[in-house]
Amino acid sequence: MTPEEAATGPFFCSDAARTRGDPIVGTAPYGDVWILVEYRGGWPVNGFDGLDLEPDVKARVYRAAQAVRARILLVRRHGRRTSSGAAPLWAVLRYERSGTHRQRWGTWRSDADLTEIVNALDAPGQVGLPPVVLVCAHGQHDPCCAVRGRPVARALSERWPDLVWECAHVGGDRYAANVVVAPDGVYYGGLDGRSSVAAVGEHLAGRIHAEHLRGYTNLFPPQQVAVAAVLELVGPAGRHDYAVTETSRAGDRWRIRVAGRSPRAALFDVEVRAYRTAPTRLTCRGAGRSSAVVHEVVSISTG
Template structure:
């Protein structure tokens, strides 16, 4: 029966591409919570009312903001209740790390000041990479079955720099891994690919074979970036700047500029529709848009 088949298996069998599938995010609030994660982890959590109100206000007022619950098993982080605030923007992405005495200290953060880059929070800037692995089995069983072995392997490699996270979207691409501060989401990661992925990102390289997308971009730009990296071999996460994204007669024209060389790359993409079972237990497929590369041209500075 369809309900007995993992959605991640169906996606792989259907040949669904990974790229261009990441949800666009401007701010992530990553709050440690070791209690029960329901299917809607933040919405149905047992966080205190002041914390929930504070974070919900942020979600209501900041476009493309998201709250994720995180945990470590066993716990390897410094003492305190951990909160990360990630700003995965294209230029100068930032990651702030807090170890609070109690979760009720979260509302004391001056969020507008933090988002504006107030120097009062410079001491909390994290300079080392952070990795989050979705293991949210109550949202979809693929996340636990496929995600937990990847989390365990990554934790052996990178220790306290690795956390489990609640649902980030796209469980059919499990195991899903977020690499911060850049906010790159990788999919279909397996235990034997954990070390190459971690080592590459720490060395300042993006592995395109696991690339779902960089969350500062819309999905069409994510797809264009993937095609550009695949065609040129550009690997640096900061090596490209998005210029423009324009629709053109059922096609898209996307421009990127290479930071080092100044070369402008123009990509023409065509939309294609694909029907996919998105969650374990679903009986009816949903339609998703993919972006196929038609042409790539270059212009010297």
């Protein structure tokens, strides 16, 4: 315990972020492929990398993931519930801009079984499956992920037991509780039990709200902010109802055009500014101070 903690109590980065009013929009990490590995034991602080697996197997999966910029996440059911005798699962989830998302699932009992992930990354997956709801609950990585994530995982699992998994670190500890809907590629943050059920329920019904939205993972931060601004202005919409069609940058400012998919939908021109925050402590386990880049909307107009 640091002297500061001895005087004020334990530091929780998500509490500090809420106190500062840290914006969450524009903070979804970029990517469109996810590898899930069900692991029912304790999770190492560095997730898949820290598992005691056959080195060659781990290296093959890791290299294949790097080649397509896939994120590897350990997953488990809330409460570590399992079907009696069932083998752990793995999955490859892939986002496609057409909206035809693909998933491929398998099982593993030995380390060697995980090499099937490598083949799955090169194979088309199945379409038409419901999305997977991932709740970061990786307490070994950051205490806030467990303190805030597990109650959310419980609430969501009670409502959608077949869709919801606890997962390892997804990025943005201070925005806990974090939920990722994949392969839709949508990040939500700052959730609790009630708001998570509302957000996921609306998402599954094809209505994504700006509130609690961190961003779409196929977009870069200023583009994420622009789309969220449109949703805040016009109301919730489906994952593919709006698309970024133009992006230009001049210094610390971006001009981003967002277009609706339907013929009668409006065009929106959004100006976004980037700036750095003052250095502060951003995670529970990192005692050092760092600045963060924030993107904010300067103006929005219809074209």
